[in-house]
Amino acid sequence: MESAYHALQSTKVKLRNHLNTIELAANEFHVDTKYVDLVIRFIGASDLARVHVIGTMNPCFRATLDDKVSYTSSVKPNTLSPVWDETWIVKTVPSTATLSVVVREVETGALVDSDVGVFQTTVTPGTKEVEIVGKRLGRNKGSFWLNIESSPSVHNSRSLPYLFDGPIHYSRHDSPTMGVLTNLRDTRLYSTWKIYIKGIPQLFGDTVQRWNHDYKAAQAIFKGPTSIAVRSGIMAGHHMLYARTVLNGFGVITNADDVFKLLRGDSRRSSGDGNSAFENRIKPAVYTYVITEEDETFRFSETGATFFVDFASKHALHSNCAESVVYSGEFHPRPEGGWEKFSDCTDDSGVRWELVIDNNSGTYAPNPDLLAKVAQLLELNFTGINVVALTLDDPELKKSIDACREYALTKRGVKPTELEPHATEGEETLSDRVSALKKT
Numbered sequence: 001m002e003s004a005y006h007a008l009q010s011t012k013v014k015l016r017n018h019l020n021t022i023e024l025a026a027n028e029f030h031v032d033t034k035y036v037d038l039v040i041r042f043i044g045a046s047d048l049a050r051v052h053v054i055g056t057m058n059p060c061f062r063a064t065l066d067d068k069v070s071y072t073s074s075v076k077p078n079t080l081s082p083v084w085d086e087t088w089i090v091k092t093v094p095s096t097a098t099l100s101v102v103v104r105e106v107e108t109g110a111l112v113d114s115d116v117g118v119f120q121t122t123v124t125p126g127t128k129e130v131e132i133v134g135k136r137l138g139r140n141k142g143s144f145w146l147n148i149e150s151s152p153s154v155h156n157s158r159s160l161p162y163l164f165d166g167p168i169h170y171s172r173h174d175s176p177t178m179g180v181l182t183n184l185r186d187t188r189l190y191s192t193w194k195i196y197i198k199g200i201p202q203l204f205g206d207t208v209q210r211w212n213h214d215y216k217a218a219q220a221i222f223k224g225p226t227s228i229a230v231r232s233g234i235m236a237g238h239h240m241l242y243a244r245t246v247l248n249g250f251g252v253i254t255n256a257d258d259v260f261k262l263l264r265g266d267s268r269r270s271s272g273d274g275n276s277a278f279e280n281r282i283k284p285a286v287y288t289y290v291i292t293e294e295d296e297t298f299r300f301s302e303t304g305a306t307f308f309v310d311f312a313s314k315h316a317l318h319s320n321c322a323e324s325v326v327y328s329g330e331f332h333p334r335p336e337g338g339w340e341k342f343s344d345c346t347d348d349s350g351v352r353w354e355l356v357i358d359n360n361s362g363t364y365a366p367n368p369d370l371l372a373k374v375a376q377l378l379e380l381n382f383t384g385i386n387v388v389a390l391t392l393d394d395p396e397l398k399k400s401i402d403a404c405r406e407y408a409l410t411k412r413g414v415k416p417t418e419l420e421p422h423a424t425e426g427e428e429t430l431s432d433r434v435s436a437l438k439k440t
Helices: 002-032 200-204 216-222 227-242 256-262 314-319 368-381 395-411 430-439
Strands: 035-046 059-065 069-072 083-094 098-105 114-122 126-133 140-152 168-174 191-196 249-253 287-291 297-302 327-335 353-357 386-389
Touching: 035 059, 059 083, 098 140, 114 140, 191 227, 200 368, 216 227, 227 314, 249 256, 256 353, 287 314, 297 314, 314 327, 327 368, 327 395, 353 368, 353 395, 368 386
Parallel strands: 353 386
Antiparallel strands: 035 083, 035 140, 059 069, 059 098, 098 114, 114 126, 126 140, 168 191, 168 249, 191 297, 287 297, 287 327, 327 353
């Protein structure tokens, strides 16, 4: 019996020593881990396997590095050999990282995209041709080409790994149901924008804004037995608003001018509203925005969009019911000096434009003391932009918004019902479309 006891103790000692050796080796591995800055160019794919029996498809892809940071591509219509030529820059990445890519077929109006196939590869530099394989049976689904440039990171530290560093891609999402909506006064009222931005970890760290427990609308979404059903409807609406389709617009933002181009009146608006003269001019409008924790994007839409009328919180709609966001509020463009001093006789190019941003969000009640960091974040991403940060209780904010809306009403022919969510009898809303989709 004593012999068995000593044998057991000896085994425990050996096991402890073995675990210590493993721990030391792991620590040594972490110490020796090299960090690199990556420039990943997604070139394209060929011979993609059809998801359906006949026809081509609308492929896109989603790439991740160790499931820490992700990139979603544009959609290429009607092709089995898409050419993307899109670049993704990520700094301070472990040289041992794995790049994973899922290639998807986008189906307009579908709640879930269909996966074509997947692949994984190392981040070693060079041009690569990788086989795309099916998730289930591992069959060949086509080939993918990419090129990786790698250089030693100047931040050889684990404190801020996987830092997205551009380019600043954006996508505009037009509702796939616009064709059945009423009158289409302005297609912008049925659109959302998403911009992938950099600098959030450096400026905000782990600081987030959680949902406001004192706000009744937020309580209905996040608290109580009926909240699950409420969230389900909002999340379905979010998917419809932000679904990647062939209708989307895609591009890269390099400076402030590119941002203000997104805020121009829409050349795709329907005729007959009498406002065609103001297409492609910066529109006096207020926008609802969130900066997300999930994928570090800046998402927004016009605050007055009729499509959103049935939803208690537009911020929750944009965040996909996230319990916390980096920040949220509203913003509006204005000429330097304010809309009250502006005249349409002056060309937009002859004016210095400003972006006025605030913390007007009941759902998340963001800390006003952090608004200056939001301005700093936008200035970091949109070179040359002039951001004016005004807190919700600042009288200058109300004055600026009132002037913006007054100009829209008196100079641009905008209807009062377009300034705040409002649906006339028989007009379809996003909630209507969600309900109809769930029944199919």
